[in-house]
Amino acid sequence: MPGRVNRGDMTFTSLQFGLFVAIVFGAYYLPPLRRFQVQLLVLASLVFYGSGQPALLPLLLLAVLGTHLCLVLAFDNRAIWMPAGIVFNLALLAFFKYKFLLVDASTAYPIGFAPLDFLLRLPLPIGISFFVFHNISLLVDLTREKRPPPLRDVFLYIIFFPQLVSGPITRAGQFMPQIVPKQLANVDFAEAAKWILTGFFFKLYVANNLNEMTSYMDYPLYETVATQDRWLLVFLYSYQIYADFFGYSAIALGLGLLFGYRLPVNFDLPYISASFSEFWTRWHISLSSWLRTYLYIPLGGNRKGPARTCLNLMIVMTLGGLWHGASLSYALWGMLHGLLLVVERPFLKVLGEAGPVVRVARMGVVFFCVTMLWIFFKLPNFDHALGYLAGMFTPTDNPNPTKLFRNMALLYALPVLIQHLGLGALASGRLRRWEPYLYGALAALAYLEAGPEAAFIYFQF
Amino acid sequence: MMAQMSGLPWLIRCAGAAVALLLVCGLATARFGSALQQPSVTTRDGSLITLHRYLREPVPDIVLVGSSVAWRLKEEYFSLPRFRNLALAGGSPVTVLEILAKQPSLPKIILIETNILSREPDSELIGQFSGRTRAEAPFLRPVRAAVAVHETWNHAPPNAAQARAEQDRLLREPPSMFDNKAYLELALRQMNEGEPTGPVRANVARVSELIDEVQRRGSRAFLIEIPFEAGIEDSRLVTMSKAIVQAAFPDQSPWLPINPPRGELRWADGVHLDERSALIVVRAIESALAERDGARRDK
DSSP states (O other), X not given: OGGGSOOOSOOTTSHHHHHHHHHHXXXXXXXXXXXXXXXXXXXXXXXXXXXXXXXXXXXXXXXXXXXXXXXXXXXXXXXXXXXXXXXHHHHHHHHHHHGGGTSXXXXXXXXXXXXXXXXXXXXOOTTHHXXXXXXXXXXXXXXXXXXXXXXXXXXXXXXXXXXXXXXXXXXXXXXXXXXXXXXXXXXXXXXXXXXXXXXXXXXXXXXXXXXXXXXXXXTTGGGGSOHHHHHHHHHHHXXXXXXXXXXXXXXXXXXXXXXXXXXXXXXXXXXXOSSHHHHTTTSSHHXXXXXXXXXXXXXXTTSSOHHHHHHHHHHHHHHHHHHHOSSHHHHHHHHHHHHHHXXXXXXXXXXHXXXXXXXXXXXXXXXXXXXXXXXXXXXXXXXXXXXXXXXXXXXXXXXXXXXXXXXXXXXXXXXXXXXXXXXXXXXXXXXXXXXXXXXXXXXXHHHHTOOSOOOOGGGGO | OHHHHHHHHHHHHHHXXXXXXXXXXXXXXXXXXXXXXXXXXXXXXXXXXHHHHHHHSOOOSEEEEOSHHHXXXXXXXXXXXXXXXXXXXXXXXXXXXXHHHTSSSOOSEEEEEOSOOOSOOOHHHHHHHHSSSOOOOSSOOHHHHHHHHHHHHHSOXXXXXXXXXXXXXXXXXXOOOOOOHHHHHHHHHHHTSSOOHHHHHHHHHHHHHHHHHHHHTTOEEEEEOOOOOHHHHTSHHXXXXXXXXXXXXXXXXXXXXXXXXXXXXXXXXSSSBOHHHHHHHHHHHHHHHHHHHHHHHHO
16 A cells, blocks of 8 residues: 555655755755765765665665675675675565565564564665666666766765656666766756656546545455446556656656756556557556566567467566565466566567557457556456456445446546557647647646645556 | 865755745745645645634634534535634644634534544644644645646535535435444543543633633634434443533533434544534534524524
């Protein structure tokens, strides 16, 4: 559940965060401080992280310093220290993310050994899945270089605050070369503003308002919802999770640009994908690329025959599902995506040559399947997810079903539809001169129609 | 310098458009008031709409304050003229009692639901609706306003006769057979958790002070207890709350005992009455009030 994560006060949509960015931005380009730009961003990132989880700052430092140590040692012996660094990071991830598979969370002293019990009682560190993946990328990419990067650069790459909590997962090879002195004159304010305003609009207007409705998908609230509305809610959640994560990623990208760093684009209209393999090149692109580069290809990719390719796809997607959390629902979500990739593989070539009608039909099928699988994402408790699915095919006998304002749901989901139908592209084409006014209207609407505050869904990962 | 030079006019136009739209929405609110801030899809929205409406309209004769338990007793179920339900879903009765006590005029009768007294009063709402200048929502929310207009247009409330006929039809139907086991278990778990004794004591003490205050000003306040499902009645929160309220108000005079036929009542989500049951409870409240009124006249 998103709300479970201790977010502190400084989320992207808070006033405190706006002030924080303004102060850091002002100091960053001050001529006397220009020599210390990297250090300033590192300090700001530590403040940002510490404002949410001060108790876990030492863990973040341990992760960075441990990775840096392995990185330096790997220049002497890559065969030992690179795997050691990867194991160190995966152990951190496994400990914090999957510890409750082995110990009982409800007991105060699960082991009986004070230091270990203290660690077990620590909450899930925000963004651990993301910074661990950064660390692994660093160890794999940079140990091939001639010399290790300075510690301050390693720090910046791992904890750069726009991407620290929920990505995008930037590859070290893409980020490290960007660490050079930055000039205010080179900042493209219009582009940064476009990303930030789009992100805020999608988060505040679309995701937060839809969240109000999709909260009825939670157990046992969904029991009060009429059968046809259970179907509607699944589709609304599909739009919500996109708007939420796309919104976060867009804000992160815009913030990165303000400080002179170009983070990778994380979404490319995923719901118009005509195949599941295309979907994964458009949804959470940075995670898909990471998994492909550091897991699928090392496993052999598609180079070892069709059977091994299918197995590799299943392994990667199942692990990708488990990366989100230690629950059967996440594993099944990943596994089913893997299965869909495997099943569609033999037909891709034939279907790829079909006409536009078939392509539209394929888009519909892919969107429908992806949307249905989000149920396992929304309801990590497997029994609840199955209960919800069963409820979609069972008429409810609740005498007072929850009233959903369907017209309002449509109005709040509309931006996702417009964006995917390509109408947004008009603004950058024929209607280009109206573009600033459109973004101004989006900003005003994001403020006026902002839904109740809700944590970014991906904060929990 | 190139990026900045091209970016500045863009940013100015963008900010100009945002400010213009905000101005239009601000002026629309100034012209139409907060009546267009509907429909409410959050409990907060609902509270704001309820309180704005109370302060905008003439003071009613009877008001009901409480939590979501009383919120289910819809105004249209009451045949009493000039009745307002000011119960706040997810709120405490103390919140509205505080707001009422700070108004220049009071209703003749204030009914106070005592079922849920563990929630802190909402000081933000109290501040917002207690001062001389009431904080109206500064901007019209265009999407919600459009939906509100559409809803009002397409789902206008039935007239009194139609509503009464619909209520009679509902009462002729048998009680619902909906299986609420899952909700009941969850509600029980929540009501047996935590240690809310402190907030309940503080709320009861404040209710007592506020009752004294409104009664001094000529209003009559009655405490009412809306029936819960048997399992919920035995939960820790309910038994503890009842004990504290009974100890604070041992005399029966401030209580308005209502006796709806319990066998007819259903709680669809384990805690809140379904529509038919709410109607039955409303009728029970009305007859209890009539009885109390009759007894008063006999004296």
